[in-house]
Amino acid sequence: MIPEDLAQTHAAAFTDQRPWSAEEFASLMSQTGMILCGDAKSFVLGRVIADEAEVLTLATHPDHQRKGLAQAALAQFLTLAQSKGATRVFLEVSETNTAAKTLYKNNNFSVIGTRPRYYVTATGDKVGADVMQILV
Numbered sequence: 001m002i003p004e005d006l007a008q009t010h011a012a013a014f015t016d017q018r019p020w021s022a023e024e025f026a027s028l029m030s031q032t033g034m035i036l037c038g039d040a041k042s043f044v045l046g047r048v049i050a051d052e053a054e055v056l057t058l059a060t061h062p063d064h065q066r067k068g069l070a071q072a073a074l075a076q077f078l079t080l081a082q083s084k085g086a087t088r089v090f091l092e093v094s095e096t097n098t099a100a101k102t103l104y105k106n107n108n109f110s111v112i113g114t115r116p117r118y119y120v121t122a123t124g125d126k127v128g129a130d131v132m133q134i135l136v
């Protein structure tokens, strides 16, 4: 997967948040402990630091949603994170993001905290985030 493809999918999927550039993806991917699962249509990018893993972003291009791609990429991410020493995986998700929250709940993530007014939407509104985790 090349950073340009990830940026394209990310921009198409996240219509209400600032898209990440190809340069940002390239920079993240060069860092230690990064895990990238899936493909250009649907991917999970995260990292493992010591015994903790974090999902940094997850996106499926709108042309390919509801086909189980994110589910497959997330399952692969959890397995890889565990194999690299993680005992817990956490992430932040907008409290209004029903699709992602459903996906995470179905994968046994639970809400462990909230961050009020965490995301800024395209219209400038501030939306809270749920912090979710799973023990792996």
Ligand SMILES: CC(C)(COP(=O)(O)OP(=O)(O)OC[C@H]1O[C@@H](n2cnc3c(N)ncnc32)[C@H](O)[C@@H]1OP(=O)(O)O)[C@@H](O)C(=O)NCCC(=O)NCCS
Pocket (backbone or CB within 6 Å): 013, 014, 042, 057, 058, 059, 060, 061, 064, 065, 066, 067, 068, 069, 070, 071, 072, 092, 093, 094, 097, 098, 099, 100, 102, 103, 106
């Ligand atoms: C969230 C997202 C990654 C899901 O990708 P996807 O490939 O369509 O998801 P899957 O097909 O693997 O769906 C797996 C399950 O998640 C849940 N789900 C996915 N999309 C959903 C939606 N729009 N509404 C409700 N539940 C949804 C369902 O339980 C689904 O299973 P089902 O199709 O058998 O009902 C995708 O909607 C997306 O890219 N959204 C924009 C970016 C984003 O919000 N990323 C998460 C940031 S934390």
